[in-house]
Amino acid sequence: MNRICSSFASVVIISILSLFISSCKENPARYISVDDMKRVVRDLSDDSFMGRKPFTEGERLSVEYIAKELSDIGFEPAFGDSYYQEVPMIQITSKVNGSAKIIVKGEELILSAPDQIAVSSPSPEENIEIKNSKLVFCGFGIVAPEYGWDDFKGIDLKGKTVVVLINDPGLYSQEKSIFKGNEMTYYGRWTYKWEQAAKLGAEGILIIHDELGAGYGFNVPRNSSITSRLFIDNRDILKNSKLTGWLTAESATEIFSKMGYSLEDLRAISLKASFVPFETDAVISVNIDNHIEKNSSKNVAGILRGGKTPDEAVIITAHWDHFGVGEKQSGDSIYNGAVDNGTTMAWAFEIGRVISKQRSKPDRSVILLFPTAEEQGLTGSYYYVANPVIPIEKTIACLNNDMMVPRGKMRDITMIGYGYSTLDSLYEKFATDMDRYLLPDPSSHTGLFFRSDHFPFYKAGVPSIWAMGCFDSREHGKEWAEQSWDYFIKSVYHRPSDNYNQNWDWAGVVEDTELALRVVLWLTSSTNPRPKLLN
Ligand SMILES: [Zn+2]
Structure with a gap:
């Protein structure tokens, strides 16, 4: 055997070995697919979905898309044989x-x-x-x-x-x-x-x-x-x-x-x-x-049943609705809601897809819930909490997200709901592993914790959090991150300009997905204790 051959052989052996080691360690994060995430946001914020407003044709297209996606990633219908939960509304x-x-x-x-x-x-x-x-x-x-x-x-x-x-x-x-x-x-x-x-x-x-x-x-x-x-x-x-x-x-x-x-x-x-x-x-x-109309809209949810304690579940939430077609601004009247809440739906699907691909089932069940009418006062999630798939006492945690702006990697994990449950210490553990740190919501005087879908769960006694990188960019620093978030809130949030952008840097959202994935995997293991509410 000559030298070239032997080094070739050792390269082969090392790569087989490292493949073996990494598959033993099974870092599931490496299965996260940015292409899938981009596709979901691009599709759901396309003009053809007309701003995903409840009661419109945009609702039908949105909920059907979500149901198909849930089926494709291997989640069963959560409501009997249906992915839909009718939410009667006035x-x-x-x-x-x-x-x-x-x-x-x-x-x-x-x-x-x-x-x-x-x-x-x-x-x-x-x-x-x-x-x-x-x-x-x-x-x-x-x-x-x-x-x-x-x-x-x-x-x-x-x-x-x-x-x-x-x-x-x-x-x-x-x-x-x-x-x-x-x-x-x-x-x-x-x-x-x-x-x-x-x-x-x-x-x-x-x-x-x-x-x-x-x-x-x-x-x-x-x-x-x-x-x-x-x-x-x-x-x-x-x-x-x-x-x-x-x-x-x-x-x-x-x-x-x-x-x-x-x-x-x-x-x-x-x-x-x-x-x-x-x-x-x-x-x-x-x-x-008063002009009164009775109608109903749909929550959409899929479930991956646990292998050991399927009657206990971790729930991941991301509202599907947005504002539809409205007042024209700079020539555009479709409120596409790509960031609010397309990117977060992509986050939720990706967590579900990776867990569903694992060789062994999680011990506890995982539910992916896409509530309706969040923008109208958390209506869909309140309805789900009153009519859950798995009893609320057995719902061990709710991980929600909203408005994830793809702006590259972030050092911080802004915790909206910091101090409310022992989920803090769990996030801290995994954040440290990823060389990140927890940041209690810096604008907590505006009550953001009460303004998205985890809140009805928290109110019902479920440890809940809205966690994402937001204020400390790895590449550009804190000031830049704060300014770019401010720009989003003032110029894009709840406006027709909330559109998909092919130049987004997804690295930060991918890291947020990896973090949530680690937290969910930990929570689904039945040997780990359930998180608790604080104070
Ligand atoms: Zn939102």
Whole structure:
């Protein structure tokens, strides 16, 4: 044997050996296919899907595509013999007749909708008449026994309209000991405030807008008050007051200054646990027409049944819906939602595909869920949680994602939901292996944790997380990453410009997929303990 031959032979032996070793180690991440991910996003954000809006032809195309993809990657139908779960919904579009009238200390004040007051009615009635409903100021509108807090002490709200401040006392006091300080708790979300007021029997609820506390401008509640909203039939309707909405800070100032209060005064008295709610010397009258449509949309899900404990499952979620065809911007009117939420659907499929390809089945089951109507208030995921495939007590964790922007590799893993469960330490372990670090959501005062599909799972007691690289680019650093994220939020997010881009750098999304894959594989092993909720 000559030298060339022998070195050739040793190369062959080494490569066979390394192939053998790597197949023994089975790093499943090497099966992640970027081409598959690109194809899924390109297809689902194509103009022919018309922006994937529930109740449209775009919905039919989207859910059929997802069902076929689930079947192709080896996931069985999750709902009996079907990949679809019908979600019965009511669509309500409200229109204020004329203006809202407020009488403060006998003086009439006219507020125009939706610019000075943004109100709608979630009641399934064609005409809603609110007449001289007493305004009651209830601080932040929070009942939180664990913080020793009750903004409604001893007050009767029947037939009255509650007026509250946005966010929670922690943000405005800037004291870490009050609620969670700067980080928003769920008590700070408008959804909580609306539910709480309804629970206590209020006829109406108005939130005073503030950009810092809300995390967005008045245009957001303004626009949503005049666009159609989806509610889960029977369930959501009972959870709301007849009148729901927001006041601009200027309108609130106009009303309360006539009674001797500035907004600063209202905030100052509301920052104390000893705050007592009070009836004002003001009433509101408003008349609203509702256009009501009953229809249903579909959640789509597939399941890979576990080999040992199939009645326990890890669930991976990525909403399929987006905004359809709408207001034209720079010549484009199709809201394709390539990043919101095409890239995340690709992430979910890829995790499923790789796990399904493994030689041995996972011990616990894996469910891939693509909820509908996330953009309308997490409607599909709330419905799934109330009607799950595997009981919620046996659903051991929910890994959700939303808006993964392919911008190359990231060092950080931004944890939206950091501190809520022991999933943190699990992510930490695998992140360190990949030379990455956990970053608690830097904008936690805007309550992002409460604004995507993992939240209904968390609310039902399932450890849940939304985790992705976002703010520390390996190639360009932190400042660049922050700026490019800001650019996405300001110029692309929820706009027709959210399109597929063939020049995207997928390396970071691939690493995020690998990380989630490792976490899921760990969680599906029945010898590993179930994660727990913290505090
Ligand atoms: Zn989204």
